[in-house]
Amino acid sequence: MNPALSNPSRKSGMKRRPPSTLDPKKIKTPAFVIEERLLEHNLSILKSVADQTGATVLHALKAWATWPLFPIIKKYLDGTEVSSLNEARLGREEFGPEVHMYAPAYKPEEFAEVLKNSSHIILNSFGQLRLFKRALADSRKKISVGLRINPEIKTDEKYDVWNPCALDSRLGIRLYEFERELKRDPNALNGVEGLHFHVFFERELKNLKSALPMIEKHFGKYFKQMKWVNFGGGQRITDNGYDVEGLIKLVKDFQIKYDVQVHLEPGAAIVWHAGTLVASVLDIIERKDVPYKVAILDISFEAHLADFILSPDLELKIRGAGKKGEYKHAYKFGGGTCLAGDRIDRLYTFKKPLKVGDKVVFEDAIQYSLVKSTMFNGVQHPSIVLWKDGKPKTLRTFTYQDFKNRMG
Numbered sequence: 551m552n553p554a555l556s557n558p559s560r561k562s563g564m565k566r567r568p569p570s571t572l573d574p575k576k577i578k579t580p581a582f583v584i585e586e587r588l589l590e591h592n593l594s595i596l597k598s599v600a601d602q603t604g605a606t607v608l609h610a611l612k613a614w615a616t617w618p619l620f621p622i623i624k625k626y627l628d629g630t631e632v633s634s635l636n637e638a639r640l641g642r643e644e645f646g647p648e649v650h651m652y653a654p655a656y657k658p659e660e661f662a663e664v665l666k667n668s669s670h671i672i673l674n675s676f677g678q679l680r681l682f683k684r685a686l687a688d689s690r691k692k693i694s695v696g697l698r699i700n701p702e703i704k705t706d707e708k709y710d711v712w713n714p715c716a717l718d719s720r721l722g723i724r725l726y727e728f729e730r731e732l733k734r735d736p737n738a739l740n741g742v743e744g745l746h747f748h749v750f751f752e753r754e755l756k757n758l759k760s761a762l763p764m765i766e767k768h769f770g771k772y773f774k775q776m777k778w779v780n781f782g783g784g785q786r787i788t789d790n791g792y793d794v795e796g797l798i799k800l801v802k803d804f805q806i807k808y809d810v811q812v813h814l815e816p817g818a819a820i821v822w823h824a825g826t827l828v829a830s831v832l833d834i835i836e837r838k839d840v841p842y843k844v845a846i847l848d849i850s851f852e853a854h855l856a857d858f859i860l861s862p863d864l865e866l867k868i869r870g871a872g873k874k875g876e877y878k879h880a881y882k883f884g885g886g887t888c889l890a891g892d893r894i895d896r897l898y899t900f901k902k903p904l905k906v907g908d909k910v911v912f913e914d915a916i917q918y919s920l921v922k923s924t925m926f927n928g929v930q931h932p933s934i935v936l937w938k939d940g941k942p943k944t945l946r947t948f949t950y951q952d953f954k955n956r957m958g
C-alpha cells in the first residue's frame with residue numbers, strides 16, 4: 551500500500567476565507583482579476599485533502615490555465631489534468647512532470663506526442679485501447695494507463711450539456727460494454743492501472759456520497775485490480791460550507807477498501823471566490839415601456855461569459871448588487887458587441903443609480919470563462935491581472951495584433 555495512504559501527515563485545520571481586498575477603481579477594464587490570497591486559500595484546502603489522505607490532487611487546466619500563476623499553484627498541487635495535446639504540453643512545460651491526460655478520442659498522428667507529454671493517459675473506449683495497444687505497451691514503464699468509465703448515475707442536471715452520464719453521452723465506458731469486452735478478451739484489462747469517472751458539475755459532497763455506492767456496485771470488483779481510481783472534478787471543494795472533512799474521510803475509506811490511490815482533478819474549485827471580471831459602464835439605456843435600465847459594458851457576455859448565456863440558471867453575482875426588488879434601481883446588462891443576444895437576462899438592483907464610468911465586478915467569473923473567451927466582433931479581450939498586496943499586477947494584455955493573428 552502507498553505509505554501516504556495510511557500515514558496522513560497533518561490535520562486540515564480549515565481556515566476562514568479571507569475577505570476580498572480588490573479595489574475595482576484601481577483596475578483598468580476590462581480585466582479578469584485573480585486575487586492571490588484567495589487563490590492560495592483555496593489551494594491550501596485542496597492541499598489539506600492531499601496531505602491527509604495521500605490522494606493526488608491535480609489542477610484541471612480545462613477550467614483555468616493562467617500559466618504565469620502555475621508557480622503558486624505548484625506549491626500546493628501535484629500536477630495537471632489535461633484534455634488535449636496543447637494542454638498536455640502546457641502542463642509539462644510550465645507545471646511539471648505529472649500530467650494526467652484524458653480525451654474522448656486521440657488522433658493516431660498525435661499520439662506519440664501525447665505520450666511524450668503525459669505521465670498518465672486515460673482512454674475513453676476499448677476501441678481506443680486496442681488502437682493504441684502497441685504504443686501504450688512500449689511506454690508502459692513511463693506512463694500509467696487508465697480507462698474512463700461511465701457509471702450511469704442519475705443526476706438532476708437540467709441541461710445535458712453539464713451531464714456526462716446523459717443517456718447519449720459519449721463519455722466513458724458503460725458497465726455492459728466493460729463486461730462485453732472482458733468476455734471477448736479476458737485479458738482486455740492487462741496493463742490498465744486505473745479507472746476514471748467524472749460525473750458532476752459543481753456539486754456538494756452529498757452528491758458524491760450518494761453516487762459512490764452505485765459506482766462501486768457496478769465497477770467495485772474492477773477497482774480492486776487497479777492502482778488508482780480518479781474521481782474527476784465537479785465538486786465545490788473550496789466553496790463555503792463544503793464538507794471537506796467528509797471528503798477526506800470518504801477518500802481515505804475508499805482507498806483502504808480497494809487498496810488504490812484516489813486522484814482528484816478539481817478545476818473550478820481552484821479559483822472559486824478568487825476571481826472576478828471587472829467591467830466599466832459605457833452607456834445606460836432607458837426606455838419608457840421597460841421597467842429597468844440597460845447598462846452597456848465594455849465586456850461581451852457572448853465572448854467573455856458564454857456559459858452564463860448557455861445556462862440561464864447559472865448564478866452570476868455582481869458585487870454590491872441585490873436581487874429583483876431588493877434595492878430601488880433595477881438594471882440588466884448588455885455587452886459591447888452588436889449581437890442581440892449579447893446580454894445577460896437577469897435583473898440586478900442597486901442602492902444608487904449606476905452612471906457611465908462605474909465599475910461592475912462579476913464574481914466567480916474566471917473558471918471556464920477565461921479559457922473559453924473569444925475575440926468575437928473584434929471586441930477587446932479583458933487583460934489578465936493578479937491582485938496582490940493591494941495592487942494590480944498585469945499578467946497579460948491583448949492587442950489588435952492578437953485579434954488579427956487569430957483571423958488569418
Ligand SMILES: Cc1ncc(COP(=O)(O)O)c(C=O)c1O
Nearest residue numbers: 610613748783784815816817818
Ligand atoms: C474529466 C474532467 N475532469 C475534471 C474536470 C473539472 O471539473 P470542475 O471544474 O467542475 O471541477 C472536468 C470538467 O469538465 C472534466 O471533464
